[in-house]
Amino acid sequence: MAERAPRTPAHPRPVVSLAEVEAGSPAQRDRRRRILEATLALATKGGFDAVQMRAVAERAGVALGTLYRYFPSKVHLLVAGLALELGRVLERIERAPVAGDTAADRVLLVLHRNTVALQRDPHLTEAMTRAFMFADTSVAEEVRQVSRLTERMLTHAMGVEEASEEDKDIARVIGDVWLSNLVAWVTHRASAEDVENRLALTVRLLLSARDR
Amino acid sequence: MAERAPRTPAHPRPVVSLAEVEAGSPAQRDRRRRILEATLALATKGGFDAVQMRAVAERAGVALGTLYRYFPSKVHLLVAGLALELGRVLERIERAPVAGDTAADRVLLVLHRNTVALQRDPHLTEAMTRAFMFADTSVAEEVRQVSRLTERMLTHAMGVEEASEEDKDIARVIGDVWLSNLVAWVTHRASAEDVENRLALTVRLLLSARDR
DNA sequence: CCCAATACTAGAACAGGTTGCAATTCTCGT
DNA sequence: ACGAGAATTGCAACCTGTTCTAGTATTGGG
DSSP states (O other), X not given: OOOOXXXXXXXXXXXXOTTOTTOSOXXXXXXXXXXXXXXXXXHXXXXXXXXXXXXXXXXXXXXXXXXXXXSSSHHHHHHHHXXXXXXXXXXXXXXXXXXXXXXXXXXXXXXXXXXXXXXHSHHHHHHHXXXXXXXXXXXXXXXXHHHHHHHHHHHHHHXXXXXXXHHHHHHHHHHHHHHHHHHHHHTTSXXXXXXXXXXXXXXXXXXXXXXX | OOOOOOOOOSSOOOSSOHHHHHOSOHHHHHHHHHHHHHHHHHHXXXXXXXXXXXXXXXXXXXXXXXXXXXXXXXXXXXXXXXXXXXXXXXXXXXXSOOOOSSHHHHXXXXXXXXXXXXXXXXXXXXXXXXXXHHOOGGXXXXXXXXXXXXXXXXXXXXXXXXXXXXXXXXXXXXHHHHHHHHHHHXXXXXXXXXXXXXXXXXXXXXXXXXXX
């Protein structure tokens, strides 16, 4: 990719800050929705490379400059898409307790379901994981949000009422391993089975103590 | 308690295959060396963005087309640089047993030393970790080499004579967590202290069982 | 030593992310 | 309803990774 040397920020701050997705006029919310929709559609069809800024803008029916006003870079755009999707998933998961007798079982169940879902849309998964991993400091806030969502998903699966610091740490470690394995799967360095096995091992080692 | 001391192999294997180092005429080997040298110098000075293909070519004294003949993309180039550096580190580490009474102690020591070294060259670290994470399937072979080097480094630190599959799995999990935390540090989402703490937790949870 | 194959060079050209800008359209407070 | 300021548009331009070409230098097998 051709990333230009950093200079003075070109466009004013994005209209919609991460904290208040609901902000802006209805027209603006709709533009934002169309942009993310276009992004996810293109990513699903052809992965990271297919998410071309001109193509996203055209498909969303906005000018290129407007796209950049809403999302200051391609990586911001994709990570925002990831956060959106992850938020939907989390909402569904938190609606009910996870089945399973032990924390390890429940975490593995949640990981398994998500992994299977991600593997069903390999291009989308590739686009989002690569953007997430490539994100630099300017995307830190969005990346942090994704991390928080993942952490919540895993602590919820662990089934702790109020997550202690150590609970959160363990969730983070599991999340790190999950992500690394997704990357390995996306780049064909690990099979779906490898991913499941490694997650199972990690969870067993990290969580088995709490169930006895 | 204190388990068997880790042992240095009598004749350490070279970290890169001879075929690779030995390939080509002396002039070609020298060009390759100059290219990687230029890459690391630019990365050290300005990170991922400063490693510009035209700049690397000029600094190495080769034409742009030649640079692409040696390394088919910027990511290949940087990951090759990473493998080179990691190979040097591994060579030094494997020369002697690692100090420490338990596998956990030794692994933490090795991780600590490397983490400190990486944090001394933040731009270089940023360039290499981002390239590594952004690598797509065409770089799989180089990425795999880096993974193997990391795995060897960690199993060596664990001090096992002959790494079992589970040993390797554990090493891989630790490597994954290490990498994730480096990325988090590079992007200012985690402090140096955070990284050390999380690695300590991970190693404790994954390795404490083997030391009792 | 000679020649064909291969490698190298300089530079143009192309692709896609990002920025700049002038003109137009919206929005909103009064 | 009105006018100022903000948002949007349509394009052109710019930057850097990557590819291509035509010409020149090296090299290795005979």
